[in-house]
Amino acid sequence: MIDSIYSISLRSKLLRVGIRFVRVIQDIFLYFFLENKKFDISNLTGNTPNIRSKKSKKGFEGIKNRLIYSNNTGGINKKDQEVLSKVIFDRSPKRVLEIGTHTGISLYTAAISLKKNSIIDTVDLYDVNKKEYFKKFKMNYSPKKILTKLKSEVKVNFIQTSGIEYLSTTKKKYDLIFLDASHRTNKTYEEIVGSIGCLNKNGMILIHDYHEFNFKQIFWKIFGPKLAIHKLSRTNKISCKRLNDDSSIGFIHRKIKK
Numbered sequence: 191m192i193d194s195i196y197s198i199s200l201r202s203k204l205l206r207v208g209i210r211f212v213r214v215i216q217d218i219f220l221y222f223f224l225e226n227k228k229f230d231i232s233n234l235t236g237n238t239p240n241i242r243s244k245k246s247k248k249g250f251e252g253i254k255n256r257l258i259y260s261n262n263t264g265g266i267n268k269k270d271q272e273v274l275s276k277v278i279f280d281r282s283p284k285r286v287l288e289i290g291t292h293t294g295i296s297l298y299t300a301a302i303s304l305k306k307n308s309i310i311d312t313v314d315l316y317d318v319n320k321k322e323y324f325k326k327f328k329m330n331y332s333p334k335k336i337l338t339k340l341k342s343e344v345k346v347n348f349i350q351t352s353g354i355e356y357l358s359t360t361k362k363k364y365d366l367i368f369l370d371a372s373h374r375t376n377k378t379y380e381e382i383v384g385s386i387g388c389l390n391k392n393g394m395i396l397i398h399d400y401h402e403f404n405f406k407q408i409f410w411k412i413f414g415p416k417l418a419i420h421k422l423s424r425t426n427k428i429s430c431k432r433l434n435d436d437s438s439i440g441f442i443h444r445k446i447k448k
């Protein structure tokens with residue numbers, strides 16, 4: 191019995207490793223088909239948020255006990271929640287866009303970190319508030335219900351469409367855009383380009399799963415965001431950095447001359 195459980199778990203691990211490996215190869219392949227285009231990046235900020243500032247530390251202390259919902263559901267982890275929250279406390283964006291709502295972990299983190307009357311538009315391919323959706327990821331509540339339970343005071347609009355479609359058609363502008371959707375090189379590239387066009391002056395873009403390329407980690411990590419940014423940085427003065435070594439949230443910024 192134990193032997194057969196062990197063999198099933200080993201096989202499923204190998205399958206996952208295999209799928210990741212194929213994805214990495216596909217992502218590298220996709221990189222070479224991306225255009226080297228130049229974009230207007232004048233609205234993208236060049237100032238790094240200070241997640242060690244008094245404001246961000248104090249703000250995070252005030253909400254950290256409310257970060258109670260599971261992070262084993264495909265949502266961002268505890269360290270990412272901390273980084274996202276601290277960026278928001280440091281910069282106080284008023285209009286936020288999220289691409290990739292899923293179970294609502296990053297959404298509710300942002301919502302309880304934002305000032306009253308801020309707005310979040312959150313986009314996903316699926317109807318994330320449908321029971322069949324969130325139950326599949328072992329959540330007891332929908333993202334909408336979590337926001338109500340946490341007494342969130344920000345206005346949240348759920349939008350069901352693809353990120354690229356939304357970014358290329360909306361007339362709205364944002365102070366902060368959080369990208370956590372497809373993660374494939376080509377789609378992430380389009381999402382970043384679309385996001386740059388939807389920023390208010392000094393707007394910020396944060397991207398999840400930003401990992402430096404590392405052959406040892408090729409079976410475990412996702413490299414689409416890294417590759418997409420690398421391609422964009424060849425023809426545009428943009429770059430990306432992690433704000434904390436234990437978080438995979440990357441901060442995309444304009445390169446500033448020193």
Ligand SMILES: C[S@@+](CC[C@H](N)C(=O)[O-])C[C@H]1O[C@@H](n2cnc3c(N)ncnc32)[C@H](O)[C@@H]1O
Nearest residue numbers: 265266290292294295296314315352353371372
């Ligand atoms: C990793 S999950 C996001 C996790 C979420 N930010 C959280 O912390 O709970 C990725 C989500 O992006 C959505 N997604 C994937 N591709 C997309 C696309 N092209 N446009 C919009 N959403 C997409 C998926 O349906 C999934 O819900």
